[in-house]
Structures are given as C-alpha cells and as structure tokens.
Amino acid sequence: QVNLQESGPGLVKPSETLSLTCTVSGASISDFFWSWVRRSPGKGLEWIGYIYHSGNTKYNPSLKGRATMSVDTSRNQMSLRLTAVTAADTAVYYCARAECSGYLWCFDTWGQGTRVTVSS
Amino acid sequence: EIVLTQSPATLSLSPGESATLSCRASQSISSFLAWYLQKPGQAPRLLIYDASTRATGTPDRFSGSGSGTDFTLTISSLEPEDFAVYYCQQRSSWPITFGGGTTVEIK
Numbered sequence: 283q284v285n286l287q288e289s290g291p292g293l294v295k296p297s298e299t300l301s302l303t304c305t306v307s308g309a310s311i312s313d314f315f316w317s318w319v320r321r322s323p324g325k326g327l328e329w330i331g332y333i334y335h336s337g338n339t340k341y342n343p344s345l346k347g348r349a350t351m352s353v354d355t356s357r358n359q360m361s362l363r364l365t366a367v368t369a370a371d372t373a374v375y376y377c378a379r380a381e382c383s384g385y386l387w388c389f390d391t392w393g394q395g396t397r398v399t400v401s402s
Numbered sequence: 403e404i405v406l407t408q409s410p411a412t413l414s415l416s417p418g419e420s421a422t423l424s425c426r427a428s429q430s431i432s433s434f435l436a437w438y439l440q441k442p443g444q445a446p447r448l449l450i451y452d453a454s455t456r457a458t459g460t461p462d463r464f465s466g467s468g469s470g471t472d473f474t475l476t477i478s479s480l481e482p483e484d485f486a487v488y489y490c491q492q493r494s495s496w497p498i499t500f501g502g503g504t505t506v507e508i509k
Contacts, residue, residue: 317498319446327438327446327489327500342497343403382451383458387493388436390457392445 284308286377286393294371294400300364304377304393311335311358315380317389318351318362320373328373332380332387333360367400374398404428404492406501414509421477423504425490430470434494437466437475440503441486449488450475480506 290302304316318330331341333351341349350363364371374395382390405428415421425435433453438446448457450466453473463478477484485508490501 326502327491329498329500340496344497376445378445382436382448383455385451385493387434387498388448388451388491389438389446390448390451392447394445 284379284391286379286391288375288377288393288396290375290396290398292397292399294367294398295402296368296400297366300362300367300371300398300400302362302375302377302396302398304360304362306358306360309379310355311353311360312355315386316353316360317378317380318349319376319378319389319392321376321395322370322373330362330364330375369400372398372400403497404431404495404499406490406492406499408488408490408501408504410504411502412505412507414507415480416509417480417482419480421475421480421484421506423475423477423488423506425468425473425475425501427471427473427492427494431492431494433469434492435466435468435473436491436493437464438489438491439484439486440489446489477506 285307287305312335317332333339348365376395377393378389379391382388407426409424435453437450440446454466487503
C-alpha cells in the first residue's frame with residue numbers, strides 16, 4: 283500500500299518561501315510521476331505541478347514561475363518550494379501520485395494534506 | 403486553459419435517493435475526465451477515471467458517463483458516507499484543471 287505524508291511549516295510570512303516535503307512509503311519514488319495540489323479556503327482544487335525522478339517537471343502557469351519541485355530518491359521524498367508567497371497561497375497542500383491504473387495525470391493516491399497559512 | 407464548470411453547486415438529498423452531478427468542459431476533452439470525492443478534513447479520493455472507469459474500491463453505485471464536453475456522475479442510491487464534495491478533473495491538456503465542486507448534503 284502506497285502512503286504519502288506531507289510535512290513543513292504551518293505558517294509562512296508574506297514574501298518568504300514556502301517549503302514542503304512529501305515522504306513516500308510503499309513504493310519507489312522513481313517508479314511514478316508525482317504532483318502537488320492545493321485547496322485554498324472557500325475554493326476548489328488547484329494543480330501546482332508534476333515531477334518525475336529524472337527531473338522532468340511541469341508547473342501551472344498560474345503560479346508565474348514561483349514553484350519549484352525536486353526529488354530526493356535516496357530518501358524517497360519530493361519537495362515543493364513556492365517563492366514570494368502572499369495570502370492567496372494560504373491553502374491545504376497535498377502531494378499525490380499522478381497516475382491511476384497506468385494512465386498519467388489522474389491522482390489515485392493522496393497524502394492527508396498539510397495546512398499552510400501565509401501571515402505576518 | 404480548460405475550464406470545468408460543475409453543477410449544481412449544492413445538491414440536497416436524502417439517503418437512498420439518487421444523485422446526478424454534472425461537469426461541463428469549456429472545450430472537448432475526449433474522455434479524459436476523473437471524479438473525486440472529498441470529505442471534510444480528508445484528502446480527495448479518486449472515484450472514476452477516463453469518464454466511466456471505476457477506480458479500485460469504488461462501489462458500483464457510482465457511475466460516470468459522457469465524452470467531449472459534457473459529463474455526468476451518478477450515484478444510484480446515496481449512502482450516509484456519500485455526503486461530501488465532488489470534483490471533476492481533466493487531463494486532456496495543460497494545465498490540469500479541476501471543477502469548482504458540487505456539495506452533496508443531507509436534506
């Protein structure tokens with residue numbers, strides 16, 4: 283059974299950098315594509331980007347180049363950095379496996395999510 | 403960017419009733435649509451992918467249909483655990499997008 287667990291600070295100051303980590307267990311991070319998705323208060327879900335262990339990445343243009351994802355295969359972890367955060371980045375952030383039954387870009391396994399608040 | 407519009411925003415029903423949720427895409431996405439269920443404080447859970455294929459563990463009271471721009475998720479007989487928010491998601495083109503959600507609440 284694949285499990286994902288997000289971790290990171292729950293409070294980030296405006297203009298600073300948000301850094302989150304997702305630890306994968308039950309599967310090798312090298313075998314799949316992975317994504318970050320967030321849910322802002324009162325809003326729906328927003329896809330942030332995907333990463334493959336080779337370094338192949340793609341990001342949502344809505345983030346205007348502020349997002350960077352990376353993979354640490356030795357720790358079976360992936361990370362998200364989001365720079366120059368504002369209150370609009372306040373959300374619950376989820377990591378997810380970006381595959382379902384061999385098809386890409388649907389999300390069959392999710393972490394429980396980590397709440398991040400941007401406030402001074 | 404493909405915009406997914408879900409309707410209605412809220413559906414008030416009783417256990418045992420059937421539910422019909424709609425998702426409309428701003429342009430054709432073939433059958434590249436998935437449905438998720440999310441309960442408060444929990445992560446989304448994949449129910450349906452490729453418009454009509456149930457994910458592992460999805461009860462057969464959930465069925466998906468549609469192609470092109472119009473899609474439907476039907477729940478044949480609502481169980482207490484089905485009252486939640488439902489999202490659709492397209493994987494036809496970048497960026498991946500989700501609908502705004504439909505809340506199925508107990509009447």
